[in-house]
Amino acid sequence: MTEEFSPGQIVPGTPYRLVKTLGRGAMGAVHQVVDTTVEAPYVMKTLLPQLVSKQRAVDLMRVEARVLANLQHPNIVRVFTAGVSARGTPYFVMDRLIGQTLFDYLQKRGMTPPQRTTIDLVVQALRGLEYAHEKGIVHRDIKPENVFLHIDGVETRWVPNMP
Numbered sequence: 520m521t522e523e524f525s526p527g528q529i530v531p532g533t534p535y536r537l538v539k540t541l542g543r544g545a546m547g548a549v550h551q552v553v554d555t556t557v558e559a560p561y562v563m564k565t566l567l568p569q570l571v572s573k574q575r576a577v578d579l580m581r582v583e584a585r586v587l588a589n590l591q592h593p594n595i596v597r598v599f600t601a602g603v604s605a606r607g608t609p610y611f612v613m614d615r616l617i618g619q620t621l622f623d624y625l626q627k628r629g630m631t632p633p634q635r636t637t638i639d640l641v642v643q644a645l646r647g648l649e650y651a652h653e654k655g656i657v658h659r660d661i662k663p664e665n666v667f668l669h670i671d672g673v674e675t676r677w678v679p680n681m682p
Contacts, residue, residue, distance in 0.1 A: 523568055524550060529612050532605030535563055535612065543567070546576055551615065561599070561614040577609055584611035586656055594647030597666070622663035640668070 522648065524530060524537045535552040541562065542549050542582035552563045564584075573657075584601035588611075591597070601611035631637070644666055648658060658665075 522568060524548075524565065529555065530563070530565075530608075530610065531601065533610070535561070537563075543557050546570055547580065552612070554612075561612045562611050562615050563612050565604075565610045568608065571607055571609070580609045580611070586614065587611070590651055590656065592647055592650040594643050602647050616669060618667060618669045620664050621666040621668060624668055625663060640666070673676065 524540070526537055526539055526598070529536050530552070534554050534556045536552040536555050538560075540548055540550050544627060547564050547566055550563045550565065552561050553559065554561060564580075566576060566580050581601070584598055587596065588598040588601070596613050596616065598611050598613045601609075603609050619627075632640075643663075651658060
């Protein structure tokens with residue numbers, strides 16, 4: 520059996536309680552969660568219920584988790600663990616970043632940021648990409664929705680694809 524998750528629910532077979540759903544894509548949903556063991560905030564990506572029976576989708580999710588978990592760089596989101604809920608839903612858990620996507624930043628500004636800001640953001644994103652490329656990984660979905668700006672504006676990090 521597969522499932523959708525509701526706020527306040529503990530994801531069966533895990534210590535993670537769902538706070539809210541942050542977004543959905545064609546294959547996955549991203550949720551803000553709390554690890555009830557240590558009361559620490561994280562983000563959990565889950566495969567959509569209608570795709571759990573599709574082996575190709577499950578395999579892609581596993582590969583995404585494995586790749587991200589093995590990339591340790593300040594400009595790439597960290598993945599801490601991955602698994603399958605007690606009801607069969609694949610997931611992985613990553614940093615809870617505070618801030619906004621580059622897409623949201625640009626939408627709220629309604630204009631192009633100053634040249635120095637743009638250069639800083641691009642350089643940081645390229646640092647993460649360079650590191651991944653050195654490890655043989657190609658992102659394949661670079662877009663403003665997949666670049667996350669920390670609230671302090673100092674670093675950018677990839678967010679996992681929402682295919």
